[in-house]
Amino acid sequence: MSSQSAQLPEDTRAWLTGQGFAVVDERPWLDALTHGSFNGSVSPKSARADTGDYQRLEFLGDRVLGLAVASWLYRAGDAPEGQLSQRLNALVSGATCARIARAIGLPDHVRLGKQAREDGGADSDNILGDVMEALIGACFLEHGYDAARAVIYDLWAEELIGNAGKAKHPKSALQEWAAHNRRAMPSYEVIDRSGPDHAMRFTVEVSIASLGAARGTASSKGEAEKRAAEAFMEEFG
Numbered sequence: 001m002s003s004q005s006a007q008l009p010e011d012t013r014a015w016l017t018g019q020g021f022a023v024v025d026e027r028p029w030l031d032a033l034t035h036g037s038f039n040g041s042v043s044p045k046s047a048r049a050d051t052g053d054y055q056r057l058e059f060l061g062d063r064v065l066g067l068a069v070a071s072w073l074y075r076a077g078d079a080p081e082g083q084l085s086q087r088l089n090a091l092v093s094g095a096t097c098a099r100i101a102r103a104i105g106l107p108d109h110v111r112l113g114k115q116a117r118e119d120g121g122a123d124s125d126n127i128l129g130d131v132m133e134a135l136i137g138a139c140f141l142e143h144g145y146d147a148a149r150a151v152i153y154d155l156w157a158e159e160l161i162g163n164a165g166k167a168k169h170p171k172s173a174l175q176e177w178a179a180h181n182r183r184a185m186p187s188y189e190v191i192d193r194s195g196p197d198h199a200m201r202f203t204v205e206v207s208i209a210s211l212g213a214a215r216g217t218a219s220s221k222g223e224a225e226k227r228a229a230e231a232f233m234e235e236f237g
Contacts, residue, residue, distance in 0.1 A: 032134035037113030054134035061137030094129035
């Protein structure tokens with residue numbers, strides 16, 4: 001890299017190494033840790049602006065993560081395809097990625113613009129989940145699939161042997177409950193959207209005709225629907 005290029009802070013490099021991410025070329029790691037708001041908040045002449053953001057690496061890391069987790073699940077037992085898919089979806093979800101990101105201290109190293117940070121971007125499930133996947137993408141680019149898979153299995157160790165995805169998804173459970181009790185099918189509606197694009201909050205209401213309704217709020221529509229279904233089952237199930 002040229003002397004005018006952005007550089008990884010020493011504490012960030014040490015943190016990456018501690019998580020199993022071996023840094024050779026700094027560029028992909030800088031990109032992986034950079035939210036789009038960061039480059040828009042600095043002068044074009046600043047060395048800090050000489051970097052991209054995590055979006056392309058997140059796209060790549062998402063696929064690497066999915067393959068690694070699917071391979072682990074396939075080898076871990078003889079569960080049928082439906083159960084494998086249910087567990088895979090839970091283990092690679094944005095919520096799981098964000099949970100792991102927080103556990104390893106990633107929020108301290110995400111590069112955000114001033115406004116995005118003030119708006120809570122460093123604690124956004126969407127941002128943390130995307131950056132986690134982008135780091136996996138950077139690892140794949142630098143060291144190949146085997147190295148990326150090893151890091152994933154290390155970071156996801158507790159999740160893989162835990163109960164994530166073993167129980168029915170709340171939306172599926174609610175739909176089955178409604179059918180069993182001869183009720184109308186649940187209807188989901190987004191009733192509120194708030195916050196900036198990088199820290200959106202969705203409130204979803206789920207209702208069953210002639211019975212009642214419940215609400216859930218989260219940083220993604222899917223998670224809000226899940227929480228609404230859980231709340232409905234707690235009240236009416």
